[in-house]
Amino acid sequence: MCAIADTGSVHKAARQLGMTQPSLTTQLRRIEQAVGGPLFNRERTGSRPTPLGRTVLTRARPIVAQMTELIREAKDAAGLGHADPGTRLRLASTGSRAVPGWLRRLHRRLPDTDITFQTDVSANTLLQMVADNQLDAAFVHEVEGAPLRVPDGIRLRVLVRREPQFVAVPATHPAARAGRAVAVAELAGEKWMVDPSVDGDWDGLRRVFAAARIDPRVVYGDYLSAGDLVAAGEVVTPCQPTSQPRPGMSIVPLAGDPLGVRLLVALRAGRRAGIEGDGVVEDLRASYEEVALGSPAYARWLAARRDPGLTVVA
Template structure:
């Protein structure tokens, strides 16, 4: 690889590693394997002639040379993004939108109705991914125009200049999924300390901030959660929960299945936040997107009795 082979995609690789602070996390965001990303970094560093990062057991540290290079890379990518925006057709008629949760099922039909009522014919393409970092990466690369980001309070994703974000729901609780016959299911809310002896099932592809928050909250109560099961299939995970062999964290907007109930945690020790994110080339005004997301979120709260009770006391939407 020669110096002239350095391309815009290589600059995005460098910035992903810098923003994530970890080759492992950057590989997940970029959709690459860790060995592939490591090999790319080695080729890039040979090209520029200096190490950009110092690898360590806890992540990567940017070198002094790397700081200067990354500063220039960000400037180049800002110009490239501006070029892409100004070259978009004025009559663009497609919106690419992403979500990490359940909200898009309500937001997309509402957007289609509102846009049609305003005389704007636009198709909407949807991408669902439980990893919020992957949605942000798709926004940065131009594959998405906007996304609903479910972030973890205390373990937030790093901000990036290319992606605008505004908070819609400042605090969203995490509920616990339990078998309907579980010893704690009759309680209106569950103390996290009472789950010390439980096995847990997790989605290995979820935002890693959720599990980090669970571990931190459990450690505060004197134990570490025992991860006995992994499932990226929601129905499969709920089937395991229904047997009573494990518990799981749950989106408060979820509806209960036969055999599974959702209960809030006392004190809300694991909390998230709902943000709307978008990039400059988004063909739909951010104010419209924000209003629709806020209104449809509130409507979903009303359809869920357990969350409705929590919301009556604690809920807030920023409009």
């Protein structure tokens, strides 16, 4: 399940797992029969988790990580381990366009390190995995007004003090053609799509609506499918400022920047020596700056601010 969700394709997942596609499809059907419903929607562009699938994945990812760690520890205890623990780096993120550049920099600078990576929509889940020694570091976001649950034994490094959240609108929308930031009230008549499984997102958006004194229609879904619906003119949706527009969609700042997040790197207190020396945070900082300046709407927003301390990486 995790492999299909991460690759977006049963075919790619089978290749990653070293299985045939029919074998993986059969295994997936058995899992779906066990949990009582379909876990993925098979679309022309790939496989995407259903609401049930997202729920199961939230519980499955920690189990996979724990099992992987159990096997590694058992092999080490039996003298069968092949990798020095100092050459392993376990990373995760709630999802960001900065991640590919982060991993690219780490692989280039640490060619002998076994780097593993996973994603999860829940920042709180990833923080707990760091605390439980299932991860060495996690890149997460914290929505204003919706503080994360930080377990004991976690150290947080602030990557960005406040990142404004933008909105994705259809390219034909007046807000896209106006070439300016759009007020939330101007979008009161639109259907807003939000993913309620992302920690803090719905709470933050509700506060924005309340402050603007609007009560728009809200639909629930995942942000991957939201992009297709935005392009089709069905919804608008909050998005990261580093998001890249696709055909039929535009990324627009919100006037007054009413919705913001803090970007954090979670490290385990007392973690193995050298993780900071390895430059994990520094490589992420460089990658984030690269995608921020390469995102047209965000680059314009940054250029218009005289006080870079509002958004520049801390």
